[in-house]
Amino acid sequence: MYKVGVIGLGHIAAMYETPESKNPYCHVGGILKSSKVKLTKVADMSEEARVKFRSVWGDCFSDLQYYDSSQKMLDSKDLDIIAVCVRGPHHFQVMMEALAASPKAVFLEKPPSCSLAEMDEMMRMAAAKNIPITVSYSRHWNLHMLKMQELVKKGLIGQVKTVIGYCGGTVLSFASHTTDLICQFAGYCPSTVYASGEILDQAPAGFESEPSLTHMVIHFENGVTGIQVGANGEHGAFYCEVFGTKGSLRVGMYTDTVVRTTNGELVDLTPYHISERESVFTTAYDQIANHLNGGPLPDCTNDDFVTVNEIGFAAIESIYTGKVVELPNRDRTRKIFANG
Template sequence: MSVASATYTVTVTGLGKRGMHHAEAFAGNPRFRVVGLCNRTPERLETARQKFPEARAGTDVARVLAETRPDVFAFCTPPQVRLPLIRAGVEAGVKLIAYEKPMAASTNEALEIDKLLREAGVKSVVSHQHRYGEHYRRVKEIIAGGAIGRIHTVYGHATGWMMHMMTHLIEYVRWYNGHAEAEWVMGQAAGREKFADVHASPDHIAALVHFDNGVRGVIECGDGAPDVPEVDYWWRKCRIGAQGTHGFAEVLTGGGWRAVTQDSHGVISGSGCMDYVHDMRPYVQDIAAWLDDPAKVHPCNGESALKGFEIMMAACRSAVRRGRVMLPLGPGEPELEALKNALPP
């Protein structure tokens, strides 16, 4: 059997809506076989077991991993549960760990995750899969093709709160800017209500990012961010794009794309909407390609996710310190707790 036709085994932990999206996407690809299922809630576990009757199921992650010894460990859990599951996957000898964004709950945790994966030689992929949408890709084509001239500003905003949405915005802004390195960030935040959420966040956060190619990034998340009235559901109310010397191009997560280019003679646009069924298929296929060939690095690789996560955490540190924060970040006081304590009640 050639490497390109090998079948890789997968264990999935966290079997809520997103976990089942992952399990179904892996099972629907002939390059993968779901061999393990794990969830703390017996009811969810039983529902998943009925869909994947051949998989070994249990409530103890370490035990299920030890029994299945998968090539891929995928988990979809709240952001507070990252490092122990990464460690469990590494100890089980997996080749790749795929997990939900954001990659961690603090810079300290993110750096520890990165170190653990690097030392073990384990690949990682973080779920920034919106980039596979045709409307996202069309905007990338317009920007990369030079149709809007020299890029001077990239931007992203969402009415969803930070730990839900901000790394998505940053990931695609960095993509539209050719993955230029961020040099510094200035941030400001307001409101403490959303710190009570499982995705603990300030109610509103804004970040100004300076990239080493001279491009400026503007990112906003939360109830003070601009609305996207063209889109009717909060999760999809995201606008991400770039402005150049000859026009702009932007994607609306739930409302297609639009642009003005130097040759368009007005606004051009197209359809598109976030679709997990569509986006998960190439996301999973690219996991197979990376396992086949180390040179075919997954577009949503963990190294890219870390750089985006650092920008988000730098915005939090800046809001506390009231000044620029240089990148890359080193260890420090956990950002969410520090920001919560710094904001007025």
């Protein structure tokens, strides 16, 4: 089993769920349910956070080691996978420390960076050390969505023409989940982005505010058009509608999967044996472990997450300037207070 260390013990790391959760939506819960990885170390500067974590999860990991700083944990250099779960503005510093420790893989919470320059530097260091970086656009690993992505690639609804996704909120810290979902079915080859949104309260010194998304249009090099509606749709959020030459698909994290022919007839999905739902974090950690065993890169790793982050920063550039933005972004230094 691969040894995992988690930096930051907040909600997405552990506190959205408890050990009793069937399909826990948090890193530690996903690790607990996996047969391929084992949590061996955790770090958080806050004593209160460490005490709270131990009270909830301590009995599940009797030999777990606790640290009051990420660097102290990383100095051991015996971790296979490092999960970075601190707030967004601290990602770059902690990521550079984590990469310097030379783990086999890093699992980074979104948003991956507050600027594209930060992302570029992380990727240069990771490439030099051959360390894959997986970013937690976590809803990507819903088993229904992964299965439908596979079937669409095999031609279930013909050639994809348009993908419409639903989710508002801040561009990098929240709406990025649906941006990634659009790319799952449209492809990770965007060419231009146009977006509208609301610029929120003033950010701390050295940062610009992260806008809230109202609407985004993404043109892809393969001819697909992606549209992100910055609000819930008829079926809630974090889902998309995919339109192809032979039919259409509705799929999402919390949405029943529906496929129709071009005539509107329902397609029976029973023969496709779509898997039951499980913790998306278990699926993600299993993919990382499988890669370390010689398998393919996990979803949302390297080029994939870089593409989603490029789209996000292009959307912000477009919101600030009112212009269509070509990719890759020319402005790599715009620094956004992405605090997700």
